[in-house]
Amino acid sequence: MESTSRNFNANVRAALANDALQSALGKIESGFVANRANAAPRLPEFDALRDQARDIKDHILDNLDFYLEAFEARVLESGGQVHWASSAADARAAILDICRSVDARTVTKGKSMIAEEIGLNDFLEENGIEPVETDLGEYIIQLRKEPPSHIIAPAIHLVKEQIEEAFRGAHEGMFDSGRSLEEPRALLEEARAVLRQRFLDADVGITGANFLIAATGSTVIVTNEGNGDLTQTLPKIHIVIASLEKVVPTLEDTSTLLRVLARSATGQEFTSYTTFSNGPRRNGDPDGPEQFHVVLLDNGRSEMLGGPVRDVLRCIRCGACMNHCPVYGAVGGHSYGWVYPGPIGAVLTPTLLGLDEGRHLPNASTFCGRCESVCPVRIPLLSLMRHHREQAFEDKLSPAAERTGLGVWAFFARHPALYRFATGLAMRALAWAGRKQGRFSTLPFAGGWTAHRDLPAPQGDTFQRQWSARGGRRR
Amino acid sequence: MVGARRAAAMSAARDAIFGRVRTSLGRTVINTEDRAVLEARLTGRKRGPIPARTALDTHPLIDLFVDMAAAADSTIERVADGGAVPAALSDFLARYNLGSDIRMAPDPWLDTIPWAGRPTLTITRGASDGSDDVGVTAAFAAIAETGTLMLLSGPDSPTTLNFLPDNHIVVLRASQVMAAYEDGWDALRDSGAMPRTVNFITGPSRTGDIEQKILLGAHGPRRLHIILIEDAR
C-alpha cells in the first residue's frame, strides 16, 4: 500500500472536517471501549494472563530461529509447503506463482494486514487475477477503493449511508433498484448473497494468520463472520500469509494468547470461530483444500528483533490501543497514512518505512498512556514513540522552528533563574498588551494555535510566583 | 508447482532470513543445552493460568457450558437420552419453518440415534455444497469456559457442514464437556494426531462491521443449535 504518512497534517485537517467520519468515530467509546471494559472484570485472571502473554511473546522473540525451524518442519510433515519471503516483492511473487500454477482467475481473501502491507490486491489485479475480499468490512472498503482504517474493523470510519451507496453502485443489475437498504440487516443480507457465490467459485483462498504453532505446524485464524473458514475450505488451494513473529510455541501458549485477544479486541469472551489448520486435505477427507502453502514474510522484522523497538514484535494486532487512543478517535485511521494506524502504527510505520516518511505519527500522541494500559502484551508504546521522536530530532528531520523552539526551551530549562525572569517579563508584557480585550486572536509564532481559538490574556503573574505566594502548597 | 529458479531463490531467502534473525539474537547456532530445553518446552504441555471459573464438578461444569453457549447466542436443548434427539431436531425445524431435508455428517456415532422413528425427516449424509439449509454434526468435545464446541475434520466430519448451511445443529453428549481449551488439546493428543482442521465454534456467525452493530448470520450459519444429551453421571 502506498503511504501518505508524511502528509499526516493535511490528512488530519481533512478528517476533522469530515462529518460522516466524525459521526462514525463517535461510536467507538460506546462500542469497543465499553465492551472491553465490561469483559475485563468478568475474568479475574485477565491481568495474570496478560503478564503470561507478554512473557510468552518475549520468549518467542528470544528464540525466534528455533521456533521458525520447528514450525516449518511440522508444516512439511503435514504435507504443506513453506515459502520464505525477505521482502514484500518476494511474498507477492511467491503468491502469484502459486495462483498461476492453477490458472487462478479469482482469489477469495480473509482479512489480512500482511496482505495490505505487501499491497497484494493491486498486484494481483495487475496480473489479471481478481481478489475478492470476504470480511464484510474489507469487502465494503474494497468496493470503495480505499484502505482499511482499523486493523480489526476496516470499515469503522463509515456510516451505513455510505455503505448503501457503495452497494447500489457495485451491485447494479443484480438486485431490484427499488430495494430498501436502510437497515444494516438489509446491507448484510445483500453482501452475504453476493459473496456466497464468490466463495464457491474461487480458485484460491488466501488468509492471514493470528498465530503459527511451532509444536503442531498449525496456522490459526480468528474470525466472527466465518468468512476465513469458507475462504480456506472451499478452493483448491489455501495460501496463508503471515509475518515471522506470529509463531508461538505450543497449543497451550496459543490458548493463553487467545484468552487475551478476544477480550482486548471486541470484549467478547471468545471469537465465534477459531480455526487451526494443518496442511492440505487428507486421504478420505470429503472436503478441504488440495494444497496448503504458508508464505512467511520478514519485511524488516528480523532486523527489528535486534533493535530498539523490538518489543513491538509482541503485538497480537488486537486493535485495543487504537480503540482507546483519543487521537485515533478524533482523526480516524486513514490520517495515519499507512497500513497500521493508532499507537501501534505510530511505532511500526516509522520503523518499517523510515522516519522520513513516518516521523509525524509518534508526535500524534498526547502521551496519555491509555494505549499502554490496555495492551494485552504490555508493549511500552509510549517509550517506543518517544524513541522515534528522539531519533527524528537527532537526525534533524523535524522542522527548523520546532528545533529552535526546543533549543530555546532547553536553554531556559537549564537556567531556572533566567527562566523565571524571562517568563515574568513575558507575562507582564502580554497582560499589558491584552488589557483591553482580555484575549488575543492572533499572536506571533502561535498562529497555528490561535487559528482555532483565542488565547486569554494572562493576569499579570507567572504560575511559579502565584504558587510561592500561596505558600507553595495546594489548599 | 514452483519452478527451479524460484525454489533456489526461496532457499536463498530462507538462509538470509535465518542469518538476519540470528545476527539480531547474537548467535550463530543454538547450543545443545538450550535446544534440549526448547524441545522439552514444545512437547511439555505446560499450561498458563486457567480461569478459576471452570474449577467445577461435572454437573455445574455442564451448566456453565450451557450458560456460556447461550451467552454467545447458541440455542440449547437438553434431552434425557439419544432417543429424544430426533424429536428435538423436528421441533427446531418446525420452530423456524425449515422443511425436513437434513444434511448430516457421516459420523458412525450419529447412526446410534434412532432417526428411523421420525420418517418425516429426509436425511442425506456427506459434505455440503452450499445448497443445504440444515447441517447436523457431532463434536469432538465442548469447552465450558466459553461455551465453545470443538470439531475435528475427517472422513466422518466434513468441515463444510460447519459453515455452509444456514442452520448448524450439533448433537453433543454432556460427558463430552470439558473445562478449558487445554483439556480439549490433551484429549485430542491422547486420541491421535492433529486432524487437518480443528474448529473452535462459539455461537453463530456474526459481524460488527456496519457501525459496530452486532448482527448474527454474517457468512456462516445464522443459527447454532446444540442438542445436549444428558449422559453424564
Ligand code: SF4
Ligand atoms: S500494540 Fe498492543 S494494544 Fe495495540 S494492537 Fe498490538 S497488542 Fe493490541
